[in-house]
Amino acid sequence: MTADNCRRETPEIEVAAPTVVRGATVVAAADGVLHRIDRPVVALCGCGRSAALPWCDSTHKVLADRSS
């Protein structure tokens, strides 16, 4: 591959993305409520618009579509 065709094609607009967290057993949401974690890895919402806070529910992709 050349340097040229390695360039990022997208996204033009950076929208908040989830943060992947490993090995945690509990997470404190913004409101202070503690949530137990029973997955080996979780995605924490970074856009603030998830319907399942504090977890990412992929709403950020909808927001990215709307803002582009």
Next chain:
Amino acid sequence: MVNAIAQHEQGAAAPPETGAAAPAGPAPALPPSCGPISAQVLGTLFGDGPPAGWCALVETVGDPLTDLDFQLGLWLSYEPHYADLPGLDRDPEWDPALLSLRAALEERFERALRDLVGELPTGDPVAVLRRLTGSGRPSPLALHLGRDASREQFIDYLAQRAVYHLRESDPQSFTLPRVTGAAKTALAELQYDEYGAGRPERLHSRLYANALTALDLPADVHDYLPGVEATVFTTVNTMSFFALHRSLRGAAMGHLAAFEATSSLPCRLIATGAHRLGLPPAVAAYFEEHVEADSVHEQVAIDDICGALVRAEPLLGPDVVFGAAACLAVDELAAQAFWARWNADPEPTGEAAS
């Protein structure tokens, strides 16, 4: 076609040809064949020798991706890797006759998949995966299931998809020893979550079985075979084909990434449909689990599995993209089959999921 399936001579009573699933009942019979290819594969599973003119027969198939006989034959040829076929008293898993039949089918299958996806996007494979799967617009099929599908259509969807989801994530496990380092660690992590994260009752395949059982539908893949659409077999065969060839490990992982990254938003809609129709809670529960799980799996599959894989083996980049493109293209074929089954047309998707 669903109704064109003939019973193999060694098969038992014909299942009802309703388009939906057979009711729960006695142990499933041997799957039926529906043409010369699936009949030959079935015969070979029972010990027939390799046939003359097999490659020529395979070449007569116009479009293997939508041909039920071809796809059922290919599916049957993979089946010994996953489960015992009912009524079979020999072990055909590594039978050279079966493997040689399958090799010809796979050669034709791969050509058709590569034709379907056409020219692949170039560039950083991770960026390409993000772009291919980045849309926040729900698929028309998920929109329909969420908003408009009848109970009958919704259950038909569940019954068709059973052939995969009752074995959810099993094909990808074949890839685990075929990748190394960080990609292996991330794939194991994803699979651990698919397999219930230490709790058998949370196995995703179990959650799907619970949904079917709550609807009085069977929970054995073999019960569904007589009515499965060609292109639904194609979606499953694509996974088995990639996963069972070490040389295609890049495609297997690209496929996984595209599959995971196009699941969460549709699952949210489909869960809404299950509530709308008043279906048993286990149905929505399966899809609701995937809203959150696949939001994580998307990140793990794209960045941690595929990203690590192409860093370790840069030459696999085009295969990763091929696998992802094949996943999306084959899913679209299956979606078209659902519209045709339901005599419906996809609605325009101007609107986003939430």
